[in-house]
Amino acid sequence: MNVEILTIGNEILIGKTQDTNSNWMAKRIAKYGHRLKRITTIGDDLNEISSTIKNILARNPDMIITTGGLGPTFDDMTLEGIAKGLEREIELNQHAFNSIKKAYENATRRGILKLEGMTKERKKMAYLPQGSTPLPNTVGTAPGVKLTEGHITIFILPGVPAEMKSMFRNVITPLLKERKGKFIEKGFIFTGIGESQIAPYITKLEHEYPKLWIKTHPRIGLSVEVELSITCFNVDNGEKLVEEALTKAKDIVHNLNGKIKTK
């Protein structure tokens, strides 16, 4: 599957919050052999959300995951923005309404919150784009949403990491597993030779293994420590090919008098 992530929140664009959600999700998407093609971060702006979701749909991924902007305040406008982008109405979803109501009842019973009952702001979180399936939020109050648009599955998740993670594990991980592909990632760190010195040999190795993606990353300026990684998505015999290429890459480093730091 090809996947795109859309992160929504002004707090990320002013640098107040570091987006750690995307990295957490990216790891899991790759782990099950799926390709995250793009991460887009935009602000809490209705037109920005709707036009961006249209652009993502036009690129035709299999799955879109959004995070952020599901809360009770008026600047949480993800649901409305996505509905607009999909040219759907938003409507009160009774399941969502009931789960929000129950979450607040539990919170007031346990003394965490004082205000009882479904206020206008709480009810707002139950207005979902037409055709939505609400996803229970076991950690917070705002439900997530699952939608389909043609063959594309859209998941709308909260931005609070604990809530996002819990929903991702419950709903998205099973789907990633069900349509599991194979992702392999191996590598090592070497010192003593630079990226540019090893580059022609790695290019040759890549030509020898066209299905593998062999990449070097300098870890410190001036390439005194370089990480080499070999990855592949859904390659027959991938394990064997990666192991072979890895051995050859290590030989290259040794022949150039480099040192391998980790194996």
Add this chain to the structure above:
Amino acid sequence: MNVEILTIGNEILIGKTQDTNSNWMAKRIAKYGHRLKRITTIGDDLNEISSTIKNILARNPDMIITTGGLGPTFDDMTLEGIAKGLEREIELNQHAFNSIKKAYENATRRGILKLEGMTKERKKMAYLPQGSTPLPNTVGTAPGVKLTEGHITIFILPGVPAEMKSMFRNVITPLLKERKGKFIEKGFIFTGIGESQIAPYITKLEHEYPKLWIKTHPRIGLSVEVELSITCFNVDNGEKLVEEALTKAKDIVHNLNGKIKTK
């Protein structure tokens, strides 16, 4: 100024690397009163880079900052991708060539690297889109690039954080300061009342101060700890307005029997 960031690197999309560069830059862009409108992360793919840069240009920001993909290996294709997106040729830039040559001479003299001379891979880093001004890399080898396309300034920076930061400080910070706007951010954390309980009062406060952006973020699921922040970009009398709104926001929290944790 309106700014967009474009992050280029497969390692981010497979979750191997957490993109910390964007957050670091976002803070500084906001600090000097400029608006970061979007962060886009894509992989090392020529067509993806060129089509994305075209899309960003179509949104007409004042500044575009890209990071990543400037190294000597064949999968570093940012310069070629951006040239393609701008419909320009890439050409050997003599200043870039000389600075790369010098960086490698220094590195071999100091014993950090062994291979001397300008190999094909090292020379590759000096092929810049037509009209480029190379930006010296005082920490690593790959120079950055400054370009203009109409009124839009494009900065192409390395992905290694130390190299990116050094170049940003030397070249972009002065420009952000020169065209400085005013960004104000104040806030506090409160407990005991939830986001949805305070929401109607905050909405009222927002109507009273339409130029300020007043937002609450739950910090833990179920809103037991909420952060309130008040921000504004380039508002006359902004300091005074923010202070006023902040005092009123604190009164709201106290009146609802909430507790303010930090001031």
